[in-house]
Amino acid sequence: MSHQLEAAAAGRPPKKTSSLVKGLKKTWPLHVLILPGFIIAIIFHYVPIFGLIMAFEDYKPWLGFFKSDWVGLKHFHSLFMFDESVQVIWNTLIIAVLKIVCGLFVPIVFALLLNEVRKTGIKRGIQTLVYLPHFLSWVILGGILIDLLSVKGGLVNRMLMDLFGAKPIFFLGDGDWFRFVVVVSDIWKEFGFGMIVYLAAIAGVNPSLYEAAEVDGATRWKQTLHVTLPTMLPIIIVVATLQLGNVLNAGFDQIFNLYNPLVYSKGDVIDTFVYRSAMLKGDFSFATAVGLFKSVISFVLIVISYRMAYKFANYRIF
Structure with a gap:
């Protein structure tokens, strides 16, 4: 309350707590509850997307993603040949x-x-x-x-x-x-x-x-x-x-x-x-x-x- 009075005296609009912050204060236990599932989804569903780069490489496990030869759309052509x-x-x-x-x-x-x-x-x-x-x-x-x-x-x-x-x-x-x-x-x-x-x-x-x-x-x-x-x-x-x-x-x-x-x-x-x-x-x-x-x-x-x-x-x- 005192901060709002000081802001009004200085001619500045009072700071309002955003609705997002208010909502998080009420629902943070639910967010914590869903966090493990969210982390698992990131690890097993989104991180592996990086592996799609293999489709455009002549991938060799001992060379890795960054040292394997880049072949572009070669494998996609082979798919239909x-x-x-x-x-x-x-x-x-x-x-x-x-x-x-x-x-x-x-x-x-x-x-x-x-x-x-x-x-x-x-x-x-x-x-x-x-x-x-x-x-x-x-x-x-x-x-x-x-x-x-x-x-x-x-x-x-x-x-x-x-x-x-x-x-x-x-x-x-x-x-x-x-x-x-x-x-x-x-x-x-x-x-x-x-x-x-x-x-x-x-x-x-x-x-x-x-x-x-x-x-x-x-x-x-x-x-x-x-x-x-x-x-x-x-x-x-x-x-x-x-x-x-x-x-x-x-x-x-x-x-x-x-x-x-x-x-x-x-x-x-x-x-x-x-x-x-x-x-x-x-x-x-x-x-x-x-x-x-x-x-x-x-x-x-x-x-x-x-x-x-x-x-x-x-x-x-x-």
């Missing part, structure tokens, strides 16, 4: 698009079917069962699938032979079958988690709309078609557009735990290709160039998807 790398990009697009399309359609259908179950106990039990695989890692599920789909003694092949007299199928050794296994197993693992969003959207439907439709003589199918689906449409558009950013993410964990050299031609994706190039072949510069290419394209797609989500569904984060 090698038949193997081009095939990897196509594999990634095919597998990722199939996962996105099927992963969007299956949860919607299952949510609509589960919504028709009237007994709460049965409904919750089914929801728990289909949601459970989401919490299992691909290390565990990969081992289970390898045993189930084995040519010799695998449960699936034994059933095919006993029930239909079919010959054993090499699911994890044939490229086409491998893609099928990858897409189906990914849907089985994740559709229960994705279904929760649509069940929440269905729960938000005004019951009076169903009552009005029933009065007009609409069957359950007609109510679903003209009431439930239109109400779910905004969230479907949001999920579909946001999935656009995952076009180049075919699932490293899953494919790494399932694939083998027999299916490289149709099952190898960008992430596994980068891993083999860097960790097994020691070609760090080329692997970094491939990873940077994927990251830039994914970033552009994410920006486009968020703009589309805002335009068509009025969805925005900020």
Whole structure:
């Protein structure tokens, strides 16, 4: 108070404590709480960005970043010249698009079917069962699938032979079958988690709309078609557009735990290709160039998807 009186007597405006300082005085414990996570994010997500310089060098670990020869865009040219790398990009697009399309359609259908179950106990039990695989890692599920789909003694092949007299199928050794296994197993693992969003959207439907439709003589199918689906449409558009950013993410964990050299031609994706190039072949510069290419394209797609989500569904984060 005395400082304000002295300032007024001297003809100077009194000093005011900034709102930022006042806010920090009240919320500093929260900032301290978030500090460890912030430091970890800086160390593991931002500091490694410096390593992208390897994409423009003929990097040698014993020479380091500053003494390795600068080659410019050489590795990016090689990315599109090698038949193997081009095939990897196509594999990634095919597998990722199939996962996105099927992963969007299956949860919607299952949510609509589960919504028709009237007994709460049965409904919750089914929801728990289909949601459970989401919490299992691909290390565990990969081992289970390898045993189930084995040519010799695998449960699936034994059933095919006993029930239909079919010959054993090499699911994890044939490229086409491998893609099928990858897409189906990914849907089985994740559709229960994705279904929760649509069940929440269905729960938000005004019951009076169903009552009005029933009065007009609409069957359950007609109510679903003209009431439930239109109400779910905004969230479907949001999920579909946001999935656009995952076009180049075919699932490293899953494919790494399932694939083998027999299916490289149709099952190898960008992430596994980068891993083999860097960790097994020691070609760090080329692997970094491939990873940077994927990251830039994914970033552009994410920006486009968020703009589309805002335009068509009025969805925005900020």
